[in-house]
Amino acid sequence: MEILVCVKRVPDTAENEIAVKADGTDIVRDDVVYSVNEWDNYAVEEAIQIRDNVGGTVTVVSVGDEESEEIIRREMAMGADKGVLLSDAAFEGSDGLGVATILKSFVDKGKYDLILTGALADDGAGQVGGMLAALLDLPYASVVNKIEVKGDKLLVGREIEGGNQEMNEISLPCVLSIQTGINEPRYVGIRGIRKVASLEIPCDGKDACGLDAGVVGAAGSKVKRLTYFVPELGEGAEMIEGSTEEQVEKVIEILKAKGGIK
Amino acid sequence: MALTLADRRDQQFVLNEQLKIGELCEAELYCDLNTKTFDLLLNEARNLAVKELLATFKESDQIGAVLEDGAVKVPPSFHRAYKLFCEGEWLTVSDDTEVGGQGMPCVLGAATLELFAGANLAFSIYAMLGHGAGKLYEIFGTPEQKKLFLPNVYSGKWGGTMCLTEPSAGSDVGALTTTAVKNDDGTYSISGTKIFISAGDHDMVENIIHPVLARIEGDAPGTGGISIFIVPKIWVNEDGSLGEQNDVECVRIEEKMGIHGSATCVLSFGAKGKCRGFLLGQERQGMKIMFHMMNEERLNVGVQGLAGASAAYANAVNYARERLQSRNILKSRDPEAPQVPIIEHPDVRRMLLQMKAYVDGLRSLNYYVGLCMDRARISRSDDDKVKYQGLVDLMTPICKAYSTDKGCFVAQEAIQIYGGYGYTQEYPVEQIYRDTKITTIYEGTNGIQAMDLLGRKLGMNKGQVFIDFLGQINQTVMEAKKIDSLAEMAAKVDEAANKLGKTAMVLGKAARSEQVLAAFANAYGFMESMGDVILGWMHLWRAVVAHPALEKAAKGRDIAQAVASSKDAAFYDGQIKTARFFINTMLPLALGRMDAVMAMESAAVDIADGSFGS
Numbered sequence: 001m002e003i004l005v006c007v008k009r010v011p012d013t014a015e016n017e018i019a020v021k022a023d024g025t026d027i028v029r030d031d032v033v034y035s036v037n038e039w040d041n042y043a044v045e046e047a048i049q050i051r052d053n054v055g056g057t058v059t060v061v062s063v064g065d066e067e068s069e070e071i072i073r074r075e076m077a078m079g080a081d082k083g084v085l086l087s088d089a090a091f092e093g094s095d096g097l098g099v100a101t102i103l104k105s106f107v108d109k110g111k112y113d114l115i116l117t118g119a120l121a122d123d124g125a126g127q128v129g130g131m132l133a134a135l136l137d138l139p140y141a142s143v144v145n146k147i148e149v150k151g152d153k154l155l156v157g158r159e160i161e162g163g164n165q166e167m168n169e170i171s172l173p174c175v176l177s178i179q180t181g182i183n184e185p186r187y188v189g190i191r192g193i194r195k196v197a198s199l200e201i202p203c204d205g206k207d208a209c210g211l212d213a214g215v216v217g218a219a220g221s222k223v224k225r226l227t228y229f230v231p232e233l234g235e236g237a238e239m240i241e242g243s244t245e246e247q248v249e250k251v252i253e254i255l256k257a258k259g260g261i262k
Numbered sequence: 263m264a265l266t267l268a269d270r271r272d273q274q275f276v277l278n279e280q281l282k283i284g285e286l287c288e289a290e291l292y293c294d295l296n297t298k299t300f301d302l303l304l305n306e307a308r309n310l311a312v313k314e315l316l317a318t319f320k321e322s323d324q325i326g327a328v329l330e331d332g333a334v335k336v337p338p339s340f341h342r343a344y345k346l347f348c349e350g351e352w353l354t355v356s357d358d359t360e361v362g363g364q365g366m367p368c369v370l371g372a373a374t375l376e377l378f379a380g381a382n383l384a385f386s387i388y389a390m391l392g393h394g395a396g397k398l399y400e401i402f403g404t405p406e407q408k409k410l411f412l413p414n415v416y417s418g419k420w421g422g423t424m425c426l427t428e429p430s431a432g433s434d435v436g437a438l439t440t441t442a443v444k445n446d447d448g449t450y451s452i453s454g455t456k457i458f459i460s461a462g463d464h465d466m467v468e469n470i471i472h473p474v475l476a477r478i479e480g481d482a483p484g485t486g487g488i489s490i491f492i493v494p495k496i497w498v499n500e501d502g503s504l505g506e507q508n509d510v511e512c513v514r515i516e517e518k519m520g521i522h523g524s525a526t527c528v529l530s531f532g533a534k535g536k537c538r539g540f541l542l543g544q545e546r547q548g549m550k551i552m553f554h555m556m557n558e559e560r561l562n563v564g565v566q567g568l569a570g571a572s573a574a575y576a577n578a579v580n581y582a583r584e585r586l587q588s589r590n591i592l593k594s595r596d597p598e599a600p601q602v603p604i605i606e607h608p609d610v611r612r613m614l615l616q617m618k619a620y621v622d623g624l625r626s627l628n629y630y631v632g633l634c635m636d637r638a639r640i641s642r643s644d645d646d647k648v649k650y651q652g653l654v655d656l657m658t659p660i661c662k663a664y665s666t667d668k669g670c671f672v673a674q675e676a677i678q679i680y681g682g683y684g685y686t687q688e689y690p691v692e693q694i695y696r697d698t699k700i701t702t703i704y705e706g707t708n709g710i711q712a713m714d715l716l717g718r719k720l721g722m723n724k725g726q727v728f729i730d731f732l733g734q735i736n737q738t739v740m741e742a743k744k745i746d747s748l749a750e751m752a753a754k755v756d757e758a759a760n761k762l763g764k765t766a767m768v769l770g771k772a773a774r775s776e777q778v779l780a781a782f783a784n785a786y787g788f789m790e791s792m793g794d795v796i797l798g799w800m801h802l803w804r805a806v807v808a809h810p811a812l813e814k815a816a817k818g819r820d821i822a823q824a825v826a827s828s829k830d831a832a833f834y835d836g837q838i839k840t841a842r843f844f845i846n847t848m849l850p851l852a853l854g855r856m857d858a859v860m861a862m863e864s865a866a867v868d869i870a871d872g873s874f875g876s
Contacts, residue, residue, distance in 0.1 A: 014312075015270070031829035033270065035305075074302060187314075188306040189350030190364040197299040244688060
C-alpha cells in the first residue's frame with residue numbers, strides 16, 4: 001500500500017513556556033523548541049505498521065520552512081521510507097485551504113492509496129485533512145482511532161463525543177485524520193538516526209508544485225488571524241490545596257461528584 | 263513547566279558552540295555524520311529519558327531491587343524501560359559499527375548518559391556495566407570469546423558486571439582471595455565471594471557474563487598475580503546456546519542509602535564447586551585489563567555526578583521560580599507587599615548561581631574529555647593521539663572525583679532551596695542526593711582518585727601531559743584577553759593556572775621525597791584545586807564563545823533590554839554572568855587552597871592514631 005502522511009513542525013508544548021508577543025501577532029518564537037506534531041507522529045506510526053503488515057511504502061510530506069526538514073528526517077529515522085519538504089517563500093502565511101492546496105499538488109504527482117494527517121495540530125485548526133480530502137474528491141474519516149485493512153477497503157474506528165466509538169467501512173483511496181492513542185508510537189533508535197544521517201531530503205517549491213503564488217501563502221489566504229492573546233482569567237476556578245495525595249483525592253472526589261468518573 | 267533534566271539549550275551550547283563537535287565530521291571516521299544527526303540523536307535520547315526513564319525514578323527508590331528465592335528482581339517499571347533502551351541501541355552509542363556499536367562520537371556518549379543517569383541513576387548502572395564488560399571482551403577477548411559473548415552483551419540481551427571487590431579487598435584489590443584452578447579442558451574453576459557487585463543479578467536479561475578477578479593457584483600475592491576470567495551466570499555452549507547454571511549465586515543484596523533500584527549483590531562463585539570461567543587475555547594481566555573498564559567507568563561515574571547535579575539544579579530552579587515566600591528585601595517593611603517567588607531573594611540567587619556554575623562547568627569538563635577521546639581516535643598524527651589520550655588520562659580522576667563531589671554538593675543545595683519540603687519524600691531532590699552520593703565512593707573512592715592524580719597522572723610522560731593541559735588553558739586565556747570585557751577574568755584564570763602548575767611541581771617533588779606522606783595527605787586539596795581551575799577555564803571558554811553571540815542576539819539593542827526580551831540573549835548573558843560569578847567568587851578560594859597545599863601541612867599524618875579521640 002502506498003501511504004502518504006502529512007506532518008507538521010510545531011512548537012513543543014511539553015518543552016516550552018508559550019508566550020504571546022506583545023503586539024498579539026504571534027507567539028514568541030525566539031529559542032522555542034520544535035518537534036513533530038504529536039497527532040502526526042501517531043499517523044506515521046500507524047502508516048509504518050500498515051506497511052509492515054501489508055507491504056508498500058510510507059512517504060512523509062511537510063509544508064513548512066526549511067527547518068521542517070528536521071521532522072521529516074526524524075520520521076524517516078522512525079521508519080518512513082521517503083520524505084519530501086514543500087517549501088517556498090510564497091507558501092508562508094497560507095491558511096488551511098492554502099496548505100491543503102499545496103498538499104494536493106503533491107498528491108496529484110503520485111499515486112497514493114491512503115493519505116493520513118493528524119486530527120489536529122498543537123498550533124492548528126484541525127482543518128487540513130478534511131479540506132485535502134475534498135480537494136482530492138476522496139472519501140474522508142476524521143478522528144480515526146483504529147484502522148484495519150480489508151482488501152481494497154479499510155475498517156476505521158472513530159472516536160465520537162462522550163467517549164463513544166463507531167466503526168466505518170471506507171473505500172481506498174481515502175484520507176484519514178488520526179487521533180492520538182490509536183497506537184503507541186515507537187521511539188527513534190540510533191540505528192534509524194544513522195540511516196538518515198546523510199540523506200538529502202528533496203524540497204519542492206511553488207514551481208515544482210505547479211502553483212501560482214496568488215492562490216497560496218498570505219496572498220491567497222482568506223482566513224487571517226487578527227490577534228493572538230491569552231484570555232483573561234474568569235471566575236469559578238477552585239484552587240485545590242494540600243499535599244499531592246490530598247490534591248489527588250480531592251480531584252477524584254470532584255470528578256465523581258460531577259459525574260466525570262463513575 | 264517542569265524541566266527536570268539537563269538543560270537542553272546548555273547541552274547544545276557546549277556541543278555545538280563551545281566544543282564545535284561538528285568539526286569531528288571532517289574526519290573519515292565520522293564523515294557520514296553531521297550536526298543535524300547529532301541534534302536528532304540528543305533529542306531522541308531526551309525523549310526516551312523524559313518519557314520512559316524518568317517514569318521509573320520514584321519506583322526505583324520505593325520498590326527497589328529485591329532478592330526472592332535466590333534471584334534478584336528489579337522494580338517492575340525497569341523492564342519496559344530497559345527493553346526500549348536496548349531496542350534503541352543506546353547501550354553502544356559510541357562503539358565501532360563493526361562490533362555492533364552505533365559509531366557516534368564519544369562526546370555524545372557522555373551527553374546521552376547525562377540524560378539517562380539524570381532520569382534514573384540506578385537504572386543507568388545496569389547499562390553502564392553491561393557496556394563496560396562488553397568493552398573488555400571486545401578488546402581482550404579471543405575471536406571465539408567475542409563471537410560467543412559480544413553480540414548479546416552489546417545488544418543488552420545479556421548483562422555484565424565488574425567483579426573486583428571482596429570483603430577484605432576493597433580499595434586494596436591486591437588482597438583478593440578468589441581462586442582459579444585450571445581444568446583439563448582449558449577452562450578454570452573459580453571459587454570465592456565478591457561483594458558490592460552492581461547488577462550482579464537481575465531479571466532484565468537472560469544471562470550475565472561476569473568479568474571476575476581471581477588468582478590462579480600458585481601465582482604471586484598482590485596485584486601482579488591477579489588474572490581475569492569471563493564467568494557466565496549460565497554456561498554458554500560452543501554453539502552459543504545456553505547450558506546449565508554455572509554456580510554463580512546471589513546470596514544477598516545490600517540495603518543502601520540510595521540507588522535502591524540497582525541490585526548491589528554479594529555473589530558466591532563455585533560454592534558447590536561447579537563454577538567455570540574462561541581466561542580473558544593473558545594470565546596475571548587481570549589488573550591491567552580491568553583498568554580499561556575502570557577508566558571507562560570512572561568517566562561514566564563522573565557523568566553520573568554531573569547528571570545528579572543537573573537534575574537537582576533543574577528541579578531547584580523551577581521550584582524557586584514558583585515558591586512564594588517572604589517579601590522582596592527592598593519592601594521588607596511594607597506589610598502590604600506581596601510574597602515573592604524565592605528566586606528574588608539574594609541568598610537564594612547566590613545558591614542557584616553557584617549550583618549553575620558547577621552544573622555548567624561540569625558539563626563542559628565531562629563533554630570536553632569525551633571530545634578528547636574522539637580527537638585521540640581520529641587524529642592522524644601520533645603526537646596528537648598521544649596528546650589527547652594524555653589529556654583524557656590526566657583528567658579522568660578529576661572527572662570522577664570533582665564531578666561527583668560537586669554533584670553531591672549541588673544536590674544538597676537543591677534540598678536547601680526547597681527548605682523543609684526538600685527534606686521530604688514529596689519532592690525528588692532528597693532522592694537525587696541519596697542516589698548521587700554513591701558516585702563519590704564507587705569506582706575508586708574520591709580519595710583514591712586524588713592519589714591516582716598525584717601518584718600516576720601528574721608525572722605522566724615526564725610531566726609533558728600536565729604541560730599540554732596547561733597549554734590548553736593558555737589558549738583560552740589568550741582568546742579571552744583579546745576581548746576587553748573578559749580580559750580581567752582571563753588574567754585571573756591565568757593566575758590560577760600558573761599557580762596550579764607551581765603547586766603541581768611542589769607537590770610532585772614532595773611525593774618523591776621524605777615528605778611523601780604529607781604529599782598524599784594534601785593530594786585531595788590538589789585534586790579539588792585542579793577541578794576549580796578547570797572549571798574557571800571552562801567558564802572563561804564559555805564566556806569567549808558567548809560574548810560575540812550575545813552581541814549578535816542583542817541586534818544593536820542595549821544588553822539589558824535584549825536580555826529582557828530575548829531568550830537567546832538571556833542565555834548568552836547568563837554564560838558571562840556565571841563566568842563572572844565563578845571566576846570572581848569561587849576560583850579565589852582555590853588560590854588559598856593551593857597555598858595550603860604548597861605549605862605541605864603534615865598534621866594529618868603526624869597526629870597519633872590515639873589522638874583522634876577515644
